[in-house]
Amino acid sequence: xxxxxxxxxxxxxxxxxxxxxxxxxxxxxxxxxxxxxxxxxxxxxxxxxxxxxxxxxxxxxxxxxxxxxxxxxxxxxxxxxxxxxxxxxxxxxxxxxxxxxxxxxxxxxxxxxxxxxxxxxxxxxxxxxxxxxxxxxxxxxxxxxxxxxxxxxxxxxxxxxxxxxxxxxxxxxxxxxxxxxxxxxxxxxxxxxxxxxxxxxxxxxxxxxxxxxxxx
Amino acid sequence: xxxxxxxxxxxxxxxxxxxxxxxxxxxxxxxxxxxxxxxxxxxxxxxxxxxxxxxxxxxxxxxxxxxxxxxxxxxxxxxxxxxxxxxxxxxxxxxxxxxxxxxxxxxxxxxxxxxxxxxxxxxxxxxxxxxxxxxxxxxxxxxxxxxxxxxxxxxxxxxxxxxxxxxxxxxxxxxxxxxxxxxxxxxxxxxxxxxxxxxxxxxxxxxxxxxxxxxxxxxxxxxxxxxxxxxxxxxxxxxxxxxxxxxxxxxxxxxxxxxxxxxxxxxxxxxxxxxxxxxxxxxxxxxxxxxxxxxxxxxxxxxxxxxxxxxxxxxxxxxxxxxxxxxxxxxxxxxxxxxxxxxxxxxxxxxxxxxxxxxxxxxxxxxxxxxxxxxxxxxxxxxxxxxxxxxxxxxxxxxxxxxxxxxxxxxxxxxxxxxxxxxxxxxxxxxxxxxxxxxxxxxxxxxxxxxxxxxxxxxxxxxxxxxxxxxxxxxxxxxxxxxxxxxxxxxxxxxxxxxxxxxxxxxxxxxxxxxxxxxxxxxxxxxxxxxxxxxxxxxxxxxxxxxxxxxxxxxxxxxxxxxxxxxxxxxxxxxxxxxxxxxxxxxxxxxxxxxxxxxxxxxxxxxxxxxxxxxxxxxxxxxxxxxxxxxxxxxxxxxxxxxxxxxxxxxxxxxxxxxxxxxxxxxxx
Numbered sequence: 001x002x003x004x005x006x007x008x009x010x011x012x013x014x015x016x017x018x019x020x021x022x023x024x025x026x027x028x029x030x031x032x033x034x035x036x037x038x039x040x041x042x043x044x045x046x047x048x049x050x051x052x053x054x055x056x057x058x059x060x061x062x063x064x065x066x067x068x069x070x071x072x073x074x075x076x077x078x079x080x081x082x083x084x085x086x087x088x089x090x091x092x093x094x095x096x097x098x099x100x101x102x103x104x105x106x107x108x109x110x111x112x113x114x115x116x117x118x119x120x121x122x123x124x125x126x127x128x129x130x131x132x133x134x135x136x137x138x139x140x141x142x143x144x145x146x147x148x149x150x151x152x153x154x155x156x157x158x159x160x161x162x163x164x165x166x167x168x169x170x171x172x173x174x175x176x177x178x179x180x181x182x183x184x185x186x187x188x189x190x191x192x193x194x195x196x197x198x199x200x201x202x203x204x205x206x207x208x209x210x211x212x213x214x215x216x
Numbered sequence: 217x218x219x220x221x222x223x224x225x226x227x228x229x230x231x232x233x234x235x236x237x238x239x240x241x242x243x244x245x246x247x248x249x250x251x252x253x254x255x256x257x258x259x260x261x262x263x264x265x266x267x268x269x270x271x272x273x274x275x276x277x278x279x280x281x282x283x284x285x286x287x288x289x290x291x292x293x294x295x296x297x298x299x300x301x302x303x304x305x306x307x308x309x310x311x312x313x314x315x316x317x318x319x320x321x322x323x324x325x326x327x328x329x330x331x332x333x334x335x336x337x338x339x340x341x342x343x344x345x346x347x348x349x350x351x352x353x354x355x356x357x358x359x360x361x362x363x364x365x366x367x368x369x370x371x372x373x374x375x376x377x378x379x380x381x382x383x384x385x386x387x388x389x390x391x392x393x394x395x396x397x398x399x400x401x402x403x404x405x406x407x408x409x410x411x412x413x414x415x416x417x418x419x420x421x422x423x424x425x426x427x428x429x430x431x432x433x434x435x436x437x438x439x440x441x442x443x444x445x446x447x448x449x450x451x452x453x454x455x456x457x458x459x460x461x462x463x464x465x466x467x468x469x470x471x472x473x474x475x476x477x478x479x480x481x482x483x484x485x486x487x488x489x490x491x492x493x494x495x496x497x498x499x500x501x502x503x504x505x506x507x508x509x510x511x512x513x514x515x516x517x518x519x520x521x522x523x524x525x526x527x528x529x530x531x532x533x534x535x536x537x538x539x540x541x542x543x544x545x546x547x548x549x550x551x552x553x554x555x556x557x558x559x560x561x562x563x564x565x566x567x568x569x570x571x572x573x574x575x576x577x578x579x580x581x582x583x584x585x586x587x588x589x590x591x592x593x594x595x596x597x598x599x600x601x602x603x604x605x606x607x608x609x610x611x612x613x614x615x616x617x618x619x620x621x622x623x624x625x626x627x628x629x630x631x632x633x634x635x636x637x638x639x640x641x642x643x644x645x646x647x648x649x650x651x652x653x654x655x656x657x658x659x660x661x662x663x664x665x666x667x668x669x670x671x672x673x674x675x676x677x678x679x680x681x682x683x684x685x686x687x688x689x690x691x692x693x694x695x696x697x698x699x700x701x702x703x704x705x706x707x708x709x710x711x712x713x714x715x716x717x718x719x720x721x722x723x724x725x726x727x728x729x730x731x732x733x734x735x736x737x738x739x740x741x742x743x744x745x746x747x748x749x750x751x752x753x754x755x756x757x758x759x760x761x762x763x764x765x766x767x768x769x770x771x772x773x774x775x776x777x778x779x780x781x782x783x784x785x786x787x788x789x790x791x792x793x794x795x796x797x798x799x800x801x802x803x804x805x806x807x808x809x810x811x812x813x814x815x816x817x818x819x820x821x822x823x824x825x826x827x828x829x830x831x832x833x834x835x836x837x838x839x840x841x842x843x844x845x846x847x848x849x850x851x852x853x854x855x856x857x858x859x860x861x862x863x864x865x866x867x868x869x870x871x872x873x874x875x876x877x878x879x880x881x882x883x884x885x
Contacts (some may be wrong), residue, residue, distance in 0.1 A: 024619050042671075046703040052731050053706075109739045113789070116738075120792025124819040158556040190811055194828070198676055198782070198809035200626075200855040201829055203677025204848045207623070208630050215631075 010213045017206050057081075154180030220244065224551035238816055240523030266842065309314055316702040322861075360706065365469050524869045618862060619722045628852035637853045639846075640834045646817045647831040650802055650824025651838055653776065657692050661775035664748075665698045667705035668780040673806050674708070680804050681780055682828050683714050683835035686843060695764050697774070699731040699744070701786060706733045719843055729765060731756055738786070741793040745771035771797040776823075782806035784813060790815050803827075 019034035036153030049130055062068050063076050082104065088097035129152065131137075133146025219228040220243045225240035236243055253464050375711070543553045629636065657663070669677050688694050698709040717725060731752045734740055743750055748768060749760045759765065767773060777799050781787040787809060794801060803825040805813055810827030817825050826832055829852050832845035 016310065024615070041703060049703050049733055050735070051704055053751075053753065054735050058735075058751060061251070061754070083308055095523060105739070109737070112739050112742060112793070113334075116789060116792030120795045120821065121788065124795075125815060130820040135220065185810075191808070194807040194809075194811055196859060197828055197852075197856070198673060199677065200852060200859075201676035201807065202673060203622075204630065204851045205679065207626050207851070208847065211627070211630050 005016040010209070014210055014213050017210060150179060154178075155183055156180065158184065225548055227548075235520050235523075239550070239552070241551065252463065258826075326791055343425055352503070390816075396837060421555070433615075535568070553635050621858055621862070622855065625854040625855075626851045629854055630847070633847070634850045635846070636850050639837045640830050643834040643838070644827070644831050645827040646814065646822075646827065647834055648824075649817070649827055650684075651798055651835060654687055654825045655691065655803055657688075657694065659692055660764065661694045662764070662773070663688070663694050663696055664771070664774045664777045665696050666701065666777060666779045667698065667707065667708055668701040668779075668786050668790075669780060669806065670702070672703050673782040676806050676829070677780060677782065678712070679803070679829060679848055680806070680832045682715060682843050683832050683841075683845060684717065684778070684804060684826065685712060685726075686723070686841050687835070687839045689716065689720075689726055690839065690841070694775075695727045695729070696763065697729045697731060697748070697768070698750075700733050701737070703733050708728075720841070727764065729756070729759055738789040738793070741790060745794060745797050762797055771799055774799055776800040776802060778802045778804060780804045782809055784809035787813050788816075791821050797823055 016034045016037065019030040023026050032095070059076060059080060063073065063080075082101040086098045086101035087092035089102065101197045129145065129148055132141040132148070137145075154176045157176030158178075160173060160177065219395040220233060221228060221230060222236035222239060222241055222243060224241040225236060226237040228235050229237050229243055233243055235241065266478065434504060544555060549555050628634075696709070700706045700708065707727050707730070712729065713725050716723070731749065734744055734751050736743070736751075740751065749757050753759065762766070771777070771794060777794060779787055779790055779801060781790075781803070782805065783806050784805075787803065787805065791813070800823045801821065803813055803817075803822050805825060805827050810825065812823065813825065814827065816822040826835060829845055829848055832843075833849050836843050837847050
């Protein structure tokens, strides 16, 4: 019997999978051993990867490269400074030093997300919601669009937490809220089903790996 | 102990002390220890008779020398009484006591004839003043004793007649001295004795009516002997206050003197020792300090000066006002006059504003406060928690049972490699569009494969992605550029190639360029779209500049982007950020994120999507190459059926159990 790396890795995977499954009988050392191994290996791998691909390839080597122009060197030094200042967030006393770096990151991310949401989600989704009501479409698409609009308005009505009690007690708002609650239930049910589907697929893959290891 | 007792406050002071340590009063000089201590007059005590001659040895030496050297009084010829303890100054007022002997009567009083040689009766003397007795049988005798023309004689005859003129039937036996000034204020009835009254006394009697404008007396021979300072006293007008304050004092000084004999007699009479030291030649204001070194006021300490009686620093009218001030009777200031300020009117007193400590709270606020207090109290109060009764004795057994069912339902199809379930008859629209997009790719197309999923879903992702790779590898010799948004996905391209090679060993593998990890998350996507190699190493950049990737500069240069994800948020960010670049985006999503990304397919932002294992199985069926999706399909279907059955059974069991428990409660009730 040839003992290859694949067989050893398969054997290790087999035992680690059984260790994870042992959580069915409760918390036990095997489960903890597998979790610690996974967390430790992932952390080490990510640290090594980030150091190699970010710190070394994108910062240190270009800085030490004499062919790097001055402007690029300035930007690299500025990036290095901001990164070092961001490390000050570790200390409560030097926390404020890392604020500029965090502000830059948060500001850029917020700007990107907001612009992207407007261009890529809100306007296209509004257009798509109104598209079924085009005169060129058939009545079945009208019905589909009506359901989409009803679900959208009903969901918004359900989350109408106005301070005006008189407005809150109005009948049509309560009806819309009930319809929105129905759509929310269907949505969360579908999400739970897809979540179960993903977990079921992952479990099937693991059982298939175990069987494949036992019966290659 | 030769301590000196203060006459004012009774404080014992050291023998060398000059002033009292308590009240600051001038202490008497130290006497030998053998001498008995003189009784001290206390407030409220009755003074005892003392002789002024006893004060002689107590006078300071400088005072005695001054008197002996300059103005020897005529009384020096008389025998000086033996030194006695320091008398009280008020004792002089009671010199007309019943036991008064003739030797103790001063000569000037004898000459005046106020006191008879033999006392007829015991005058009643008290602290209030001196009372004169008037007896009818002795009037004439008294008149004979008085000198002819003397004002005192006429004074003795005026009073009874004046009393009779007032309508009094029986004249009082005694007349208080304090009431004496009332007689001169009213013009007495004319009588024989009125003529004997001297002019200056008449003027005195008329003084209350015109006190401020006392006419100057006619110059006489005897007036020349009056010293200037005495004239100044005489010419000084008396204020009404002074007149009211001391009306009983006979105006000996300052009264007009019209007869030389009277003035001579007045000057020849025995002058008290304290008055004998005053002479015209030595005015009080010009007393040289060097002659009285013992009383050098400049050497007094500040606190002593502060404790001096206020009359010592006041002059003129202020002094008269000080004399009117109330004398302190008790405490360390006993005997001092005018020390404490006495305001005639009480100080302005305003009642402080009252502030209520009660909060201005309305009824509604009070209700809210009570409600809040009740809520807080309820939080701390233990409350019994009703827990529903469970009819399953062991949750662990049920859990083990469900686990066993799942493992059996999944393991059996995999173990037997069954294909009990048929292939999907219907393909989802997004999957069909995905296949059409792949089919429409140009030959040797450049595709970007973006990996963004967790290792836990790698089994599902491999099953979904493998049909696409098989299709791509079988129809199009594409070049794949792989970039990972998740650090754990770095190097996963090699894993896909291994799976693909294992599934189809005879199939050539696509050209793959792994750009590695893209740091920055969502913020790095726009930059990556503009410069795909900005985050790559130098080695990758060299490959990027060589065929077949030399034509790729931006995201738009790719023929298609395949997003492999199980994170709906990151996938949405990628969709949003790549929309402006007008590139075909295909999504391979895990089942848990597919429903969220499906709307983007309907908007056209996503050209196609593989969202679950059934879609992957349909893709394999369309390719004609069965793969992992087909292998997993039976187990996947068994797992879904098992979940459906367990859900139905659990719901029915719950309804039955609830019904059964309600019946039990009704029976018990």
